[in-house]
Amino acid sequence: xxxxxxxxxxxxxxxxxxxxxxxxxxxxxxxxxxxxxxxxxxxxxxxxxxxxxxxxxxxxxxxxxxxxxxxxxxxxxxxxxxxxxxxxxxxxxxxxxxxxxxxxxxxxxxxxxxxxxxxxxxxxxxxxxxxxxxxxxxxxxxxxxxxxxxxxxxxxxxxxxxxxxxxxxxxxxxxxxxxxxxxxxxxxxxxxxxxxxxxxxxxxxxxxxxxxxxxxxxxxxxxxxxxxxxxxxxxxxxxxxxxxxxxxxxxxxxxxxxxxxxxxxxxxxxxxxxxxxxxxxxxxxxxxxxxxxxxxxxxxxxxxxxxxxxxxxxxxxxxxxx
Numbered sequence: 023x024x025x026x027x028x029x030x031x032x033x034x035x036x037x038x039x040x041x042x043x044x045x046x047x048x049x050x051x052x053x054x055x056x057x058x059x060x061x062x063x064x065x066x067x068x069x070x071x072x073x074x075x076x077x078x079x080x081x082x083x084x085x086x087x088x089x090x091x092x093x094x095x096x097x098x099x100x101x102x103x104x105x106x107x108x109x110x111x112x113x114x115x116x117x118x119x120x121x122x123x124x125x126x127x128x129x130x131x132x133x134x135x136x137x138x139x140x141x142x143x144x145x146x147x148x149x150x151x152x153x154x155x156x157x158x159x160x161x162x163x164x165x166x167x168x169x170x171x172x173x174x175x176x177x178x179x180x181x182x183x184x185x186x187x188x189x190x191x192x193x194x195x196x197x198x199x200x201x202x203x204x205x206x207x208x209x210x211x212x213x214x215x216x217x218x219x220x221x222x223x224x225x226x227x228x229x230x231x232x233x234x235x236x237x238x239x240x241x242x243x244x245x246x247x248x249x250x251x252x253x254x255x256x257x258x259x260x261x262x263x264x265x266x267x268x269x270x271x272x273x274x275x276x277x278x279x280x281x282x283x284x285x286x287x288x289x290x291x292x293x294x295x296x297x298x299x300x301x302x303x304x305x306x307x308x309x310x311x312x313x314x315x316x317x318x319x320x321x322x323x324x325x326x327x328x329x330x331x332x333x334x335x336x337x338x339x340x341x342x343x344x
Contacts, residue, residue, distance in 0.1 A: 075104025176205030
């Protein structure tokens with residue numbers, strides 16, 4: 023007895039082809055679905071469109087869409103998301119307009135896709151129109167949609183609007199926090215970014231991730247550079263500001279700036295104080311400076327260091343581990 027695939031099997035197989043970007047095999051499965059009469063079933067032709075979009079065959083996806091008898095919101099979402107993924111942002115926006123004309127109600131996925139199209143097309147006007155629609159449907163307070171709206175306003179340096187969206191999100195996820203902190207950095211408002219990072223750390227609800235810490239550290243470095251540069255303008259009497267600024271530039275591999283700071287230090291006539299360490303011995307502090315051997319008990323110190331060195335050499339790895 024020969025077993026025949028049904029609509030659920032076709033949808034699953036097409037989804038697998040989409041994940042693997044196996045366009046050739048996907049076409050074969052599409053042909054079988056047409057032959058057996060399953061291609062006209064809603065969730066099957068949605069899977070066919072998604073498969074073609076994932077494989078970069080936007081024209082084939084459109085052909086399937088045009089042949090669909092009753093495309094639903096999922097059908098439009100598949101095309102909008104597909105066009106965005108394939109960087110055909112104008113077509114994604116056109117599909118959104120067509121969906122609106124057909125009277126279909128957009129959902130989270132629709133808005134996320136079309137807002138990303140607006141961001142990439144630098145189309146703030148349409149982005150604000152879409153934002154208004156999310157307000158009507160009360161979807162702007164969800165993290166999934168609100169995060170994209172924040173990113174859009176941040177890109178256009180509209181941080182007041184971005185913060186309004188951020189504050190209205192009811193259950194912020196780590197992407198919400200990261201998006202706003204990154205937006206502050208994009209608009210050069212690093213102080214606000216750090217305040218939001220502190221606010222996030224104090225809430226103990228969402229844990230910062232690698233991106234959060236990277237953004238916060240970058241803001242600290244930039245603010246530190248600003249302070250050091252301001253300090254240099256005051257004509258400092260020590261080399262510390264020069265050394266601090268040089269280290270900050272070096273941490274960002276800004277070698278030309280490092281060279282410039284060193285040139286400024288040389289021109290200032292100030293001499294960098296050699297590094298030193300201090301220890302307390304019986305209530306007295308002993309100072310040891312790099313390159314200097316003028317300590318009154320230097321002979322005893324060298325002898326003790328040699329003894330310690332010999333003792334360390336006699337200790338094997340086996341002794342340490344046992």
